[in-house]
Amino acid sequence: MKNTIPEKALVALPDFRSSGAASFTPPGFKIVPPEEAFVPAFDRSFHFGDSIYEVTRTYEGILFALNEHLRRLKHSAKLGMYEKFPDTSHIVHMARETCRAFFRKFGNTDVYMRITVSRGQGDLNIDPQYASDPYTLVFVKELDRPAKDFYEKGVHFAVVTRRRNAPAALDPAMKSGNYLNNVLAIAEASRLGAQDALMLNLRGFVTEGTTNNFFAVKNGIVLTAPLSVGILAGITRELVFEVCQNSGIELQERLFTESELGSCAEMFFTSSTKEVVPVTTLSARSVGDGRPGPITKRIHEGLKSAIRAYVEAHRSESLFA
Numbered sequence: 001m002k003n004t005i006p007e008k009a010l011v012a013l014p015d016f017r018s019s020g021a022a023s024f025t026p027p028g029f030k031i032v033p034p035e036e037a038f039v040p041a042f043d044r045s046f047h048f049g050d051s052i053y054e055v056t057r058t059y060e061g062i063l064f065a066l067n068e069h070l071r072r073l074k075h076s077a078k079l080g081m082y083e084k085f086p087d088t089s090h091i092v093h094m095a096r097e098t099c100r101a102f103f104r105k106f107g108n109t110d111v112y113m114r115i116t117v118s119r120g121q122g123d124l125n126i127d128p129q130y131a132s133d134p135y136t137l138v139f140v141k142e143l144d145r146p147a148k149d150f151y152e153k154g155v156h157f158a159v160v161t162r163r164r165n166a167p168a169a170l171d172p173a174m175k176s177g178n179y180l181n182n183v184l185a186i187a188e189a190s191r192l193g194a195q196d197a198l199m200l201n202l203r204g205f206v207t208e209g210t211t212n213n214f215f216a217v218k219n220g221i222v223l224t225a226p227l228s229v230g231i232l233a234g235i236t237r238e239l240v241f242e243v244c245q246n247s248g249i250e251l252q253e254r255l256f257t258e259s260e261l262g263s264c265a266e267m268f269f270t271s272s273t274k275e276v277v278p279v280t281t282l283s284a285r286s287v288g289d290g291r292p293g294p295i296t297k298r299i300h301e302g303l304k305s306a307i308r309a310y311v312e313a314h315r316s317e318s319l320f321a
C-alpha cells in the first residue's frame with residue numbers, strides 16, 4: 001500500500017516563522033493545506049515522540065465528545081509530566097476554526113480531527129528543560145469511510161508476539177505521539193494477513209488493538225480488560241459500558257488470556273472514528289460462526305442512538321458552513 005497525504009485536509013499550526021523559537025503561547029495560528037504544513041526540524045515530537053494527541057470526528061458538523069477528549073489530553077499531559085499546557089479555550093478555538101475552514105473549502109461532510117500538542121522545539125537533548133513551550137497542531141481531513149464489509153463481515157485480528165508497553169515503562173493510558181509499540185504490532189499483524197493486532201501485556205493478558213479497545217463475548221457476557229492491564233481509557237469503551245448498562249447486557253471488566261478467547265462467540269473493537277467493529281477472524285480462525293454476532297450488533301445500535309442523542313443535544317454547535 002502506498003502512503004498518501006489526503007487531498008481533502010487542512011492543518012492549523014503556529015505561525016512558526018513569525019513567532020520565533022522562544023514563545024508559542026498564546027500563539028497566533030494559520031490554517032494551511034497539507035503541502036504547506038511543516039513543523040520545525042527541532043520539534044521534539046519528531047525526534048523523541050514527545051507529544052500527546054487526541055482524535056475525534058464530527059457528526060453533522062458537531063465535534064463529538066470534545067470535552068471528554070480535552071480531558072484525556074490534559075490527563076496525557078499530566079502523565080507526560082508537561083509543566084505547561086496550552087490554554088484549552090485556544091485549542092477549542094483552533095479546532096473549531098479548522099473544521100469551519102474545511103467545510104467552507106470542501107463542503108459539509110464528516111471529518112476526522114486530530115489535535116496534537118508537541119512539548120515544543122529545542123536543542124537535541126532529551127531533557128524536557130530544553131523544550132520551548134508546548135504548541136498545538138490541528139489536523140482535519142475527510143473521514144475515511146470503511147467499506148461496508150467492515151461492519152457486515154467483520155475484520156481479521158491477529159494476536160501478535162509484540163507485547164503492549166508496560167504501564168511502568170510507557171503508560172498506554174497516555175495517548176502520546178510515541179506509537180512505535182503499536183506500529184510494530186500492526187506491522188506484524190499485517191505480515192500475518194490481519195488488519196490489526198491484538199496485543200497481550202507482559203504477563204500474557206489481553207490488552208487492546210493498536211488504535212482501539214477490544215471486547216469479547218463469552219456465554220452472553222461481554223468481557224473487556226480493566227484499565228490496570230495497561231490500555232488507553234477509550235472514550236468509546238466508556239460509552240459501550242453505558243450502552244450495556246442501559247440495555248441489560250452484562251459486562252465484566254476483568255483480566256483474560258488468549259486461551260479464554262477460544263471460548264468466545266463474538267469479538268469486537270471500539271474507537272472514536274470507527275465506533276463498533278466486529279472481529280470475525282482471530283489469528284486466521286473464525287470467531288463463533290465467522291459472522292458479526294447479535295450482541296455486537298445490539299451494542300453498535302445502542303452506541304449509534306447515544307451518538308444521535310448527543311448530536312441532537314449539541315445541534316446549535318454545528319460548524320457546518
Ligand SMILES: Cc1ncc(COP(=O)(O)O)c(C=O)c1O
Nearest residue numbers: 211212213232234235236271272
Ligand atoms: C491504543 C488505543 N486504544 C484505544 C483507542 C480507542 O479510544 P477512543 O474510543 O477514545 O477513540 C485508541 C484510539 O485512538 C487507541 O489509540
